[in-house]
Amino acid sequence: MSEDLFLEDTEIIVFRVGDITIGLPITEVREIFKSPTITPVHTAYSYVNGVINLRGSIVTIVDLSKRMSLPVNQKMKAVHIVLVEFGEELIGLLVDGIEDSVFASSDDFFPVPATVNGADSNYFRALFRRDEDLVAMLDLENTLDTEAA
């Protein structure tokens, strides 16, 4: 899976979902903002939390902890939305908190083990060592594609 690793130095946005620390290259993040009121919606996907009004556009909100079937951690507050561009639409990822923005060199990445703190490795592209802890690099394709398993 070495081709999945990041070959270039990358600036990474780090945020938390449940007990997992997750990262996304800053180039894949369009915006980060506090969650406005989410209009709940019933769809075929239980992890779709609802929609929000983002300056006149309707944006689907995906609850990452539900997507990864993580136990609901009542202490954590899903207050932030990480807006990503996927396909031709913008999707908001509901996360528990924004932690940091770090600079990573390609040497810092290594392959994902079978599970990451209880979440399927499928959702991640690589791990990245940040000081003492690990940051799991989110695989947007596998996380958001409705065709993907």
Added chain:
Amino acid sequence: MDDMDEEVLQLFVEESREHLAGIEDDLLAMESMDGLDEDLVNRVFRTLHTIKGGAGFFDLIKLQNLAHSMENLLDLIRKDELETTKFIVSSLLAGADTVASMVDNLEASNDYDISDHLAVFDGILKGDTAPEEAVPVASDDAVTGTGEEQKVELEVSAEPEPASAEPISVEDNSPTEEPKVSTSEPKVEPAAKAVVEADKAKAPAAQAAPTKAAASTGDQSIRVHLSLLDRLMELAGELVLTRNALIQSVETGDPALLQPAAKKVDAITSQLQRAIMSTRMQTIDIVFSKFRRIVRDLSGQLGKQINLEILGEDVELDKTIIEALGDPLTHLVRNSIDHGLEIPAERKAAGKPPFGQLRLHAFHEGGQVVIEVSDNGAGIDPQRIANKAIEKGMASEEEIARMNEKDIVRLIFQPGFSTAEEVTDISGRGVGMDVVRQNLAKVGGVADIESVLGKGTTIRVKLPLTLAIIPSVLVGISTENFAIPQVNVVEMVGVAPDEVKSRIQHVGGVAMLRLRGELVPLIELSDYFGINQTYRDMETGTLNNERRDLLADRRENDELDEEKINARQGLERRESADSSVNIVIVAAGAFKYGIRVDELHESAEIVVKPLGMHFRGSDEFSGATILGDGTVALILDVDGVRKLSGASESQQTESDMRTRDSEESRDIDSCSILIIQHAEDEVYAVPLQLVARIERFSTSDLQDVGDRKAISYRGGILPLLSLEGIVSSQTLDVSAGEFYVIVYTVGNEEIGLMASDIRDIVDYKDTIDNRTHKRAGIAGSMIVNGEILQFLDLYGILELDDPEWTEHLIGGSEDTDLTILLVEDSPFFQSQMKKEIEAAGFVVLTADDGLLGLEVLRTHPEISMVLTDIEMPNMNGLEMVREIRAKSEYAGLPLVAVTSLAGAAAEQKGIDAGVDEYQIKLDREQLVDVCRRLAKPRAVNA
């Protein structure tokens, strides 16, 4: 070609298209005109002249030549040297089509083969009113004219390529010149073109294709009148000024300034919106006008005479909708011409004027645009549609029997109703009608059909004015808001608190609203949308309080503030039993249902926003919109919601069924029924004839005998039966400390059915619906005083409760080979009695009235006994009995009358007519007994 030229060329194309758009109408007008209208001819002339000039400038030789040749012809007409015949107009129309096609494909225009056109025009100029082949046919013969002419053109086009000639200059006016065929291009190309052209001539209706192509290529730009643009500029200027005022008033914090500024922004925004919208608006004439040609060509081809009437062509619709309308409307018009309107001879035979009337009518109605396509042709035979539907397996015979004619005709909108190869099989209408419906649905249109056999057909299409902004009703369900497009809303109904119980009824798990004698199913959105999994019990008005638990595990509710919690509590108060219920009645196609809402907000024009990919499978939403406070409301797709709820479209007929029956004024027997109450709002009907006694007991009298409740009664033990757990999920309401027992007999034993109360005894004269609510223990349903009653099958409930005991009581059935004819018009009684007699081991044949009964009797000599109803349409039971008794071959055949009303006078009449015995319809015991006693193998002698 440099940019400059490119721009000029584009201008030329756009201008030419604009000119050509009118040429067809003008040519058709020329044809229908008696004398010469110089203005008209001049206009056509000028169009062609302009195109010729432009084509010359850009070196488009073929286009130039064709336009030139047509221009020459028109010049002669203008000078009154040539009479406008149908043939000439046809030729010019064909030429104009090719010109239009060339303008759309300028690059390839020099590859077009126009020799056939030129040859025709040349011939006309030489003095042929029509080429030799067409001579025998009078060119203005309305019946066959066009068809023949098209054939002529075909033959002309099939001629070999003419020899090349010198290219001609613009000044060279010689009309006989043939264009040069470029030697560099492959020979195959023009030949293929010729075929295309020939095909076109053969099927003039296929002309829709180039028009469509033009529409799609012309998609990218739109012409806006300068005055409108000025108006937009003006509004934008005003908006800027008001914005400045607004900013100023916010900065100074002066409320006296803020208010007027806000008002002004409001006013300007709506004006601006209207003005911008109007740039997208186009008149429907764009679509309608092409039908003149289609009607002319097609009617000629089919030998029909058709008057096309176009009304409301100046009605405006959004460009997107106009573009999407072309195909479905063409289909509808073609259907009318093809299958609706008859040929003159048929029309005369039917006593109609030879000219068929085809009307296209557009008009505004309730914020929407309605387009009607109506003809006074043959109409649609519902019987054929019904047969077809049954054959296709789209509906069962029972379902069809339940439908009224209108609904049967509507079946043609069903997917897969008809396929192309079977066009001629059925009456023809309905070919691809589901496609028409789908295409219309894409732009928010709804189609409905009304047809009277022999009188004609009308198809109504309802369309929104625009797609981007749709008028909607905003509703609140729980804490969420939804928008329902106005186009789908039939009406809004508020059911007052004291009417809730009587008007909303839960029948067999489906909530129904009684609305002016109709039953409309209700859909509880919260059941499907996971808003909260609880729903208010429609009957009791109580609220299942699982709401809190569900609240807890919803993640976003972490953020729920006090206000929201309060709102929910408020909601619960609102939903308490003594509050009214708001229902929005919506129509999805022909299916009508109600959506229960908590709050009716205002009607608003909403801006439609698309939803993301996660909603692709969610048919119940057509988009979302942003409300005034910035929150999001989802737009309901009422058809999607219907599918989600699993309500089938055919279910619609349930509600219409009763109306149909009463409309048909059938002979209906009256039947005394006892209305008993099991629990609050759960009432059942029992046929009074089967009831031996009604007794009242105190709950303290109840005893347990084995696992059965019983009561000491008349020195013995009366076993009791409760509906609870058999047909009802509710416990018997004995809160009054007393209960009633309905005593009836099975075998030699008496059984007591427990009831909470006795409501009434009524004479029921209407039909009993034996389909909607039929299930084990329930024989059917009926509506009494607006309340839905479930008709109990007294033997059935016993069987459900204790099958072994029932069998013991009734005695097992022994199969006999004896055949019994049952003549009964009411489907309910027929199926019920048939079931009972069959259960006793007889073979049962049925007939719906006396006449049919005689017929069955004649063809089935094995019939050993006849059971007949008295009141029946066509031939009643007594008449039939007399007929049978009058025939010697039926001597000795036992005839038993079954009736729901017993009376000495009626009985005497029956005996006078020759009836052997009288029996009560629902008394299974007696029925089976009489069959066992009287039915005997009949000696087949004549």
